[in-house]
Amino acid sequence: MRSDHPPGRLPEPPGPIADDGDEAHFCRTCAFAGACQAVGYGKPELRQLHCLVEHVGPFRTGEYVFRTGNPFRAIFAVRSGTVKTSMVDKEGREQVLGFYLPGEVIGLNGIYPEHFPCDAIALETSYFCRFSFPAMSALAARMPAVQHHLFRLLSKELGSASLLAGDHSADERMAAFLADLGQRCAARGFSGTRFQLSMSRGDIANYLRLAAETVSRVLSRFRGQGLIQVEGRQLVILDPVGLRRIGRSLLPG
Amino acid sequence: MRSDHPPGRLPEPPGPIADDGDEAHFCRTCAFAGACQAVGYGKPELRQLHCLVEHVGPFRTGEYVFRTGNPFRAIFAVRSGTVKTSMVDKEGREQVLGFYLPGEVIGLNGIYPEHFPCDAIALETSYFCRFSFPAMSALAARMPAVQHHLFRLLSKELGSASLLAGDHSADERMAAFLADLGQRCAARGFSGTRFQLSMSRGDIANYLRLAAETVSRVLSRFRGQGLIQVEGRQLVILDPVGLRRIGRSLLPG
DNA sequence: GGCCTGCCTTGATCCGGATCAAGAACCGCC
DNA sequence: GGCGGTTCTTGATCCGGATCAAGGCAGGCC
Numbered sequence: 001m002r003s004d005h006p007p008g009r010l011p012e013p014p015g016p017i018a019d020d021g022d023e024a025h026f027c028r029t030c031a032f033a034g035a036c037q038a039v040g041y042g043k044p045e046l047r048q049l050h051c052l053v054e055h056v057g058p059f060r061t062g063e064y065v066f067r068t069g070n071p072f073r074a075i076f077a078v079r080s081g082t083v084k085t086s087m088v089d090k091e092g093r094e095q096v097l098g099f100y101l102p103g104e105v106i107g108l109n110g111i112y113p114e115h116f117p118c119d120a121i122a123l124e125t126s127y128f129c130r131f132s133f134p135a136m137s138a139l140a141a142r143m144p145a146v147q148h149h150l151f152r153l154l155s156k157e158l159g160s161a162s163l164l165a166g167d168h169s170a171d172e173r174m175a176a177f178l179a180d181l182g183q184r185c186a187a188r189g190f191s192g193t194r195f196q197l198s199m200s201r202g203d204i205a206n207y208l209r210l211a212a213e214t215v216s217r218v219l220s221r222f223r224g225q226g227l228i229q230v231e232g233r234q235l236v237i238l239d240p241v242g243l244r245r246i247g248r249s250l251l252p253g
Numbered sequence: 254m255r256s257d258h259p260p261g262r263l264p265e266p267p268g269p270i271a272d273d274g275d276e277a278h279f280c281r282t283c284a285f286a287g288a289c290q291a292v293g294y295g296k297p298e299l300r301q302l303h304c305l306v307e308h309v310g311p312f313r314t315g316e317y318v319f320r321t322g323n324p325f326r327a328i329f330a331v332r333s334g335t336v337k338t339s340m341v342d343k344e345g346r347e348q349v350l351g352f353y354l355p356g357e358v359i360g361l362n363g364i365y366p367e368h369f370p371c372d373a374i375a376l377e378t379s380y381f382c383r384f385s386f387p388a389m390s391a392l393a394a395r396m397p398a399v400q401h402h403l404f405r406l407l408s409k410e411l412g413s414a415s416l417l418a419g420d421h422s423a424d425e426r427m428a429a430f431l432a433d434l435g436q437r438c439a440a441r442g443f444s445g446t447r448f449q450l451s452m453s454r455g456d457i458a459n460y461l462r463l464a465a466e467t468v469s470r471v472l473s474r475f476r477g478q479g480l481i482q483v484e485g486r487q488l489v490i491l492d493p494v495g496l497r498r499i500g501r502s503l504l505p506g
Numbered sequence: 507g508g509c510c511t512g513c514c515t516t517g518a519t520c521c522g523g524a525t526c527a528a529g530a531a532c533c534g535c536c
Numbered sequence: 537g538g539c540g541g542t543t544c545t546t547g548a549t550c551c552g553g554a555t556c557a558a559g560g561c562a563g564g565c566c
Contacts, residue, residue, distance in 0.1 A: 087415070089502045095419050109415070111408035137401065141394050148390065154407035155364035161414035162340070162362070166348050167462040170523065201544060209420040211524050216545050232532085232544085249342045420524095423553065454514065464554050469515050485514085485562090 049146065052135040055079070057127030065106070065120040065128065072110035074130050078102045081126020082198040086206075087118045096207040098160075099123070099181075099199055103188050108154055123198040163250055164209075173208040174218040176247030178228065182237050193237040302399065305388040308332070310380030318359070318373040318381065325363035327383045331355045334379020335451040339459075340371045349460040351413075352376070352434075352452055356441050361407055376451040416503055417462075426461040427471045429500030431481065435490050446490040 057079070059065055065076060065083060078100050085097045085106055097118055100106050110116040111133070140147035168176075186192025197204070205212040222228045227243055229236040237243060244251060310332070312318055318329060318336060331353050338350040338359055350371055353359050363369040364386070393400035421429075439445025450457070458465040475481045480496055482489040490496060497504060 089419070091502050093502070095415075097415050097418075109408055109411045112405045112412060113408075117412055137397065137404070141397055141400060144390065144394055147394055147400065151390070151403070151407070152365045154404070154411065155362055155366075158362045158407065158411055158414060159365060159370055161411060161418070162348075162350050165350075165414070165417045165462070166342070200542095209418070212543090213525080213545080214523060217523095220545075249344050249346070453512095465513090466515080466555080467553060470553095473515075 048139055049143075052132050052139065054130040054132075055127065056130045057081075058125050059122040059128075061122055061124050063122050065122060065126075066110075066116045067119050068116060070116045072107070072114050072116055072133065074132050075105055075107035075110075075136070076120070077105050077129040077131070079127040079129055082123040083120050083126060084123055084199060084203055084207075085118045085120050094206060096203055099203075099207065101184050101188055104184075105153055108157055111154075123203075159252070163252070164207075166250065168250055170208075170210050170214050170218050171221075172247050172250055173210065174215065174222070174247075175227075175243045176250035177204065177208055178222075178235070178237060179240065179243045179247050179251060182240065193240060195235055197233040197235055301392055302396075305385050305392065307383040307385075308380065309383045310334075311378050312375040312381075314375055314377055316375050318375060318379075319363075319369045320372050321369060323369045325360070325367050325369055325386065327385050328358055328360035328363075328389070329373070329381040329383055330358050332380040332382055335376040336373050336379060337376055337452060337456055337460075338371045338373050347459060349456055352456075352460065354437050354441055357437075358406055361410055364407075376456075412505070416505070417460075419503065421503055423461075423463050423467050423471050424474075425500050425503055426463065427468065427475070427500075428480075428496045429503035430457065430461060431475075431488070431490060432493065432496045432500050432504060435493065446493060448488060450486040450488055 056076075059081070068087065080102050083100045083106060085100070087095045087097060089095060106120050107116065109118065136146070136150070140150055163176075181197075182192040182195070185195050199207075201215045202212045205215040208215070210218075219228070219230050222243075223230055225242075227237075227239045227246075229238055309329075312334070321340065333355050336353045336359060338353070340348045340350060342348060359373050360369065362371065389399070389403070393403055416429075434450075435445040435448070438448050452460075454468050455465045458468040461468070463471075472481070472483050475496075476483055478495075480490075480492045480499075482491055
């Protein structure tokens with residue numbers, strides 16, 4: 001949801017995710033921050049968690065982090081940048097499954113099939129923390145906090161997957177999408193009301209199961225209603241409450 | 254997908270799930286059979302897995318196994334009968350999330366929120382194995398096979414949740430639904446081509462994000478095409494290959 | 507028996523969003 | 537600079553499935 005190069009279009013300061021933390025504190029908004037805290041900083045166990053992490057990147061826009069069918073060996077936490085995951089069905093139609101921001105984890109759906117069931121594609125230059133899954137499982141067995149954290153991550157993703165399933169109007173979907181994105185940006189320490197859409201209209205449409213033209217029209221309508229301000233991929237949410245109200249049937253809580 | 258009372262409408266013999274197995278072999282088509290095998294029958298660890306299971310039921314048609322908001326303490330494996338899980342959104346509209354057959358597990362989506370995010374309702378008289386989740390986690394920490402099995406269950410559910418998300422025609426959805434159901438019945442040792450729909454047309458429609466009338470029409474059309482035979486809730490799949498072809502874009506594999 | 511209540515089916519109509527089409531804005535590249 | 541490709545926007549038309557409406561059928565209850 002942000003460019004990792006100073007683009008001159010984003011009014012925020014570089015942001016807290018710009019770099020990973022030092023050895024002691026790990027990535028500041030790391031996907032495993034919760035687990036680390038539970039373990040307790042400074043404990044030897046934390047060192048073990050750090051040991052199985054590998055920093056990978058950069059992946060440039062359009063590059064694959066992993067591909068459908070690749071053997072599942074690791075999960076990835078976004079360190080900076082944005083990724084989309086998508087499947088290509090038997091008819092060759094793409095199906096966007098999700099967008100992931102810094103601090104979020106991709107690859108969990110590869111555990112069961114033991115191969116990644118989807119592609120993960122960088123939407124802008126992106127960096128990741130790579131967690132070897134066998135190593136992580138082994139560590140989880142010795143550290144209940146890590147195990148529980150993994151269960152939680154899986155379960156959380158399960159919850160968000162069922163949200164998109166409902167039959168909702170284009171307006172509801174779009175509003176919920178924007179409100180959710182804003183909220184997730186805010187949770188990562190960015191502005192929750194002013195951010196970049198790093199994905200194309202086509203990707204948004206595909207994700208929301210709409211046509212790209214519909215996405216365009218709804219955005220225009222929302223702008224006309226004073227809910228948002230859009231200029232290309234730069235977005236400002238003017239009325240978060242209104243947006244949230246429109247999308248409330250899809251939104252958690 | 255079957256009645257647990259001899260209904261006289263289902264030509265199959267009582268079926269292998271009619272009762273749980275003995276102490277040593279546990280439920281024959283148990284959701285944790287894989288974990289048990291990995292542990293090795295007869296090992297003391299298996300005894301521990303058995304210890305944390307509690308057999309609950311019967312739940313009569315329409316009764317709740319758990320409700321939205323109930324504190325999450327356990328997961329449930331269906332021993333016999335069928336369940337649907339559903340959420341009620343802020344507008345009061347029901348949203349069916351899934352149907353579960355013997356050997357399948359419900360409640361995993363409660364881990365993260367620590368409360369069940371949905372209702373689980375018996376569609377016919379049903380029995381369950383209740384696994385205390387704290388106890389199960391603790392056991393998982395000591396038994397890698399159990400831990401891995403839990404990860405797999407979660408990840409598998411993640412995969413199936415994303416299937417419904419795509420935009421597919423009513424015919425595709427319906428065909429995929431029937432083919433999937435048949436396959437799951439077969440995997441549990443029942444007939445994969447001749448079974449009871451234990452859910453109403455309304456529930457199917459809701460699950461597939463269609464109107465009940467559409468479900469009715471598609472079933473009639475499929476019958477006309479010689480794909481299936483339907484009489485109330487009794488279903489016979491006449492052309493599994495044809496059905497599978499229609500629904501192939503949604504079906505795994 | 508008669509009546510009521512769900513559930514299911516079938517027909518008629520309507521509407522939201524897909525699709526088709528055309529043009530605008532914005533690249534990167536030669 | 538000019539040019540071709542991609543992305544985005546907006547308008548016109550079309551269609552699949554929702555909605556409205558009516559009737560059939562089975563089970564439960566008085």
